[in-house]
Amino acid sequence: MQFIDLGAQRERIRDKLKAAIDNVVDDGRYILGPQVAEFEKALADYVGVKHVVACANGTDALLLPLMAYGVGPGDAVFCPSFTFAATAEVVALRQAEPVFVEIDPDTYNIDSASLEAAIEMVKAEGRLTPRAIIPVDLFGLSADYSAITAIAERHGLAVIEDAAQAIGGKFGNGMCGGFGQVGSTSFYPAKPLGCYGDGGAMFTNDDEMADKLRSLAFHGKGETQYDNIHVGINSRLDTLQAAILIEKLAILEDEMEKRQAVARRYNEGLRGVVKVPDVPAGSRSAWAQYAIETPRRDELKAHLQAQGIPSVIYYVKPLHQQVAYSQYQTAPGGLALSEELPSRILCLPMHPYLSTEDQDRIIATIVDFIGR
Numbered sequence: 613m614q615f616i617d618l619g620a621q622r623e624r625i626r627d628k629l630k631a632a633i634d635n636v637v638d639d640g641r642y643i644l645g646p647q648v649a650e651f652e653k654a655l656a657d658y659v660g661v662k663h664v665v666a667c668a669n670g671t672d673a674l675l676l677p678l679m680a681y682g683v684g685p686g687d688a689v690f691c692p693s694f695t696f697a698a699t700a701e702v703v704a705l706r707q708a709e710p711v712f713v714e715i716d717p718d719t720y721n722i723d724s725a726s727l728e729a730a731i732e733m734v735k736a737e738g739r740l741t742p743r744a745i746i747p748v749d750l751f752g753l754s755a756d757y758s759a760i761t762a763i764a765e766r767h768g769l770a771v772i773e774d775a776a777q778a779i780g781g782k783f784g785n786g787m788c789g790g791f792g793q794v795g796s797t798s799f800y801p802a803k804p805l806g807c808y809g810d811g812g813a814m815f816t817n818d819d820e821m822a823d824k825l826r827s828l829a830f831h832g833k834g835e836t837q838y839d840n841i842h843v844g845i846n847s848r849l850d851t852l853q854a855a856i857l858i859e860k861l862a863i864l865e866d867e868m869e870k871r872q873a874v875a876r877r878y879n880e881g882l883r884g885v886v887k888v889p890d891v892p893a894g895s896r897s898a899w900a901q902y903a904i905e906t907p908r909r910d911e912l913k914a915h916l917q918a919q920g921i922p923s924v925i926y927y928v929k930p931l932h933q934q935v936a937y938s939q940y941q942t943a944p945g946g947l948a949l950s951e952e953l954p955s956r957i958l959c960l961p962m963h964p965y966l967s968t969e970d971q972d973r974i975i976a977t978i979v980d981f982i983g984r
Contacts, residue, residue, distance in 0.1 A: 613920060613921055613922060613961060613970050614922070614961065614963070615625070615922040615923070615924060615961050615962075615963075616802050616961070616962070616963045617963045617965045618697070618801060618802075618806075620964075620965035620982070621860075621863075621963075621964070621965065622865075623632040625859050625860070625862075625863065625865070626678075628859045629859055630760075632647075632855040632856060632858065632859055632961050633852060633855060633856070634851050635647075635855065636855050637852075639838055641851055642850065642851050642852065643848060643850070643851065645709070645851030645854070645855075646851075646853065647851050647854040647855040647858060648666055648848075648849055648851055648854040649762060650854070650858060651664075651849075651854040651855075651857050651858050651861070652665070652813070653662040654858060654861055655813065655857075655861060656815070656837075657786070658861060658864070658865075659779070659787045659788075659789045659790045659795075659815055660786065660787050661789070661790045661795070661815045661816065661817055661819075661919055662815070662816070662817045662818075662819070663815070663816050663819070663821075664813050664814070664815055664821035664824045665813065665814045665816075665822055665826050665829065665847060666811070666812070666813045666814060666848070666849035666854065667809060667811075667812045667814065667829045667847040667848065668782070668810060668811065668812060668829075668846075668847040668848055668849065669798065669800075669810040669812045669847070670698065670732075670776045670796065670797060670798020670799070670800060670810075670811075670812040670843045671698045671701065671702060671798075671812070672812055672829070672845065673776075673796035673797060673798065673812035673813060673814050674698060674699065674702040674772065674774060674796045674848040675702040675705060675706070675816060675819040675845075676828050676829055676845075676847065677770075677772045677793075677794040677796065677814060677821075677824050677825065678702055678703065678706050678708070678744070678772070679706070679827060679844075679845075680794075680821060680825055680829050681743065681744060681770055683703070683706050683708050683743050683744060684706050684707055684708055685707045685708065685969055686708070686709050686740060686755070687706075687709070687740060687741050687742075687743040688708065688709050688710075688712050688734045688739055688740035688741065688742045688743060689703040689708055689709070689710055689711070689743060689744045689745070689746060690710075690727055690730055690731060690742070690744070690746070690769075691703070691710055691711075691712065691713065691722070691745070691746040691747075691748070691774075692712065692713055692714075692715050692721070692747070692750075692930045692950070693712035693713070693715075693752060693930040693932040693933075693942070693947050693950045694715050694720060694723045694750070694824060694927060694930050694931075694947075694949075694950040694953060694954075695748045695774070695927065695931065696776075696927065697931060697934075697936070697937075698776070699746055699748055699774050699931075700712070700847065700931050700937055700940075701936075703746070704888055704936075704937070704940075705779055708743070708944060709740055709940055709941070710931075710937065710940050711730050711734060711740075711940065711941045711942070711943070712730075712930075712931060712932040712937075712940060712941070712942045712943065712947060712950075713726045713727045713730050713942075713947075714726035714943055714945070714946075714947045714948075714949060714950060715750075715947075715949055715950055715953075716756075717949055718890035719750075719753055719756075719892065720750045720751065720892060720903070720953070721747065721748065721749070721750050721753065721754075721755040721756065722745075722747045722748065722751075722755050722758060722760070724758075724759035724760065724763060725944070726943045727745065727760070727763055727943070728763050729943055729944045729945065730941075730942075730943035730944065731763070731767050731769070733902075733941075733943070733944050734776050734831060734941070735767075742767060742768075742769055743770065744769055744770040744771070744772055745760060745763070745764055745768060745769050745770070745772070745792075746769050746772045746773075746774050747760050747771065747774065747776035747792075748774040748776075748777075749773065749774065749775045749776075749777060749781060749788050749898075750777065750902065751777060751889070751897065751899070751900050751902075751903055751926075751959075752778045752780070752781050752788075752804060752897040752898030752900035753889070753891060753895060753897040753898075754775075754778060754781050754782070754783035754788050754791070754895055755773075755783075755784075755791075756783075756892075756948075757773075757783055757791040757792070758770075758784075760792075761791075761792075762793075770792070770793050770794075771791065771792030771793055771794075772793070772794050772795075772796060773788070773789065773790075773791045773792040773794070773795040773796065773815075774796055775788045775789040775791075775795050775796060775797045775815075776780075776796065776798040776800075776803065776859050777798075777803060777804070777818075777898065777900035777901070778797070778804070778897075778898045778900065779797050779803070779805040779864070779865075779898060780804050780805065780864055780865070780868045780871075780896075780898040781895070781896055781897055781898035782896040783894070783895050784891045784894050784895075784964045788898065789813075789815045790815055790817075793816065793818060793821065794814055794815065794816045794818075794821060794825070795814065795815035795816070796812065796813070796814050796815070797812060797814075797815075798811070798812050799811035799813070799849075799853065799857060800858070801810060802900075803939060804868075804871070804898045804899070804900050805857065805860060805861060805864055805901060806860070807848070807853040807856050807857050807860070807972045808852075808853065809853055810853075811849050811850070811853045811854075811857070811940070812847075812849070813849070821934050824842070827841065827842055827844060827873050828842055828844040828845065829842045829844065829845065829846075829847040829848060830844060830846070830847075830848065831846060832844030834958050839919075839950070853885065866964075867898070867964040868898065870964035870965070871897075871898065871899040871962070871963075871964055872899070874897070874899070874902070874962060874963075874964070874966050874971060875889070875891075875897065875899050875902060875962075877968070877971055877972075878902055878960065878971070878974075878975065879973070881971075881975035881976075881979070882904060882975060882978060882979070885978060885979050885982050885983070886904040886905060886906040886978065886982060887904060887905035887956075888904055889902065889903055891905075894966060899962055900958050900962075901924075901926060901959040901962055902961075902962040903957050903958065903959045903960075903961060904958055904959075904960065905953075905956040905957055905958075906956060906980075906982065907956060908959070908982065909955065909956050909957065909958050909983075910981070911981075912958060912978065912981055913925070913958055915977070915981045916974075916977060916978075919973075919977050921961070921973070921974055921977060922961060923958050923960055923961075924958075924959045925954065925957065925958060925959070926957065926959055927954060928954055929954060930947060930950040930951055930953075930954065932947060932950070933951065960974060961974065
């Protein structure tokens with residue numbers, strides 16, 4: 613049994629992938645070939661934004677917007693602590709300071725009350741200038757952008773959406789990636805929309821921002837690559853990866869529906885046995901992960917492993933308790949949930965090709981174990 617079955621997806625579109633790859637190799641335009649622009653246009657249409665700027669990876673997709681806004685020393689950027697390191701890493705790389713915020717107990721996304729309190733704390737101290745918020749659409753579920761946008765507008769902050777796990781997810785009438793001034797995502801192979809290597813993209817409706825992001829991702833180029841108007845970096849999506857992503861994007865919506873069916877089956881079988889994920893009305897999770905909670909997490913994980921069922925703990929330790937980020941501030945009142953959750957949370961196999969037989973075996977194994 614696979615935790616994420618990329619092989620089944622590969623078999624589904626094998627011939628199309630082979631043709632797409634062969635076309636790139638035969639054409640020879642391996643950097644910024646026509647498939648890159650084609651993919652950017654297709655993804656922009658899917659998410660519902662004016663511009664998609666592809667880049668080399670999901671971390672750069674967060675770093676480049678911070679560069680575009682000129683975030684640097686003396687600035688504060690607010691983000692959750694219960695997430696992957698890249699969310700805060702890019703802030704530290706700009707020599708700004710991440711300020712860690714508590715999460716909601718049901719969605720695991722940034723808590724708006726804690727966010728507002730953290731911003732007020734930083735303003736009152738006067739040492740740092742609040743500049744931006746990086747909400748994370750954790751496990752594929754969008755953050756509460758109605759509340760976040762209102763807070764950002766009140767305090768004059770930019771919102772940079774970390775949708776690395778959430779392409780295909782929805783919030784109200786919008787798609788994940790399309791919220792905030794800039795959205796960012798990753799095409800790491802295990803993501804709901806993943807390539808066969810590293811890749812990333814940024815989303816925006818701002819023409820000037822799109823131009824600046826595109827420049828910064830290509831060494832800060834102006835009219836030509838030998839006319840540098842910014843200090844930038846080298847961050848381009850390979851043509852081969854774009855060609856692969858075109859074929860994967862074509863089946864993404866079908867895979868989203870399949871993920872919803874898997875999540876519903878888990879919910880029906882496990883509700884009342886363990887804590888199951890909560891998806892607010894009007895939202896659709898991309899279900900990058902299916903996370904449950906139980907105080908018997910370690911015992912359950914060992915039992916599942918003994919039965920040949922894979923599971924993964926996301927995340928073992930919140931960022932503010934890790935050596936690299938322990939010196940940074942946290943929101944008033946602390947981050948008790950972010951600290952406690954790693955001892956209870958467990959992610960189960962989740963992908964569009966999970967058979968009902970395998971899923972029923974997972975459910976039965978958990979119900980049998982917790983019922984003991």
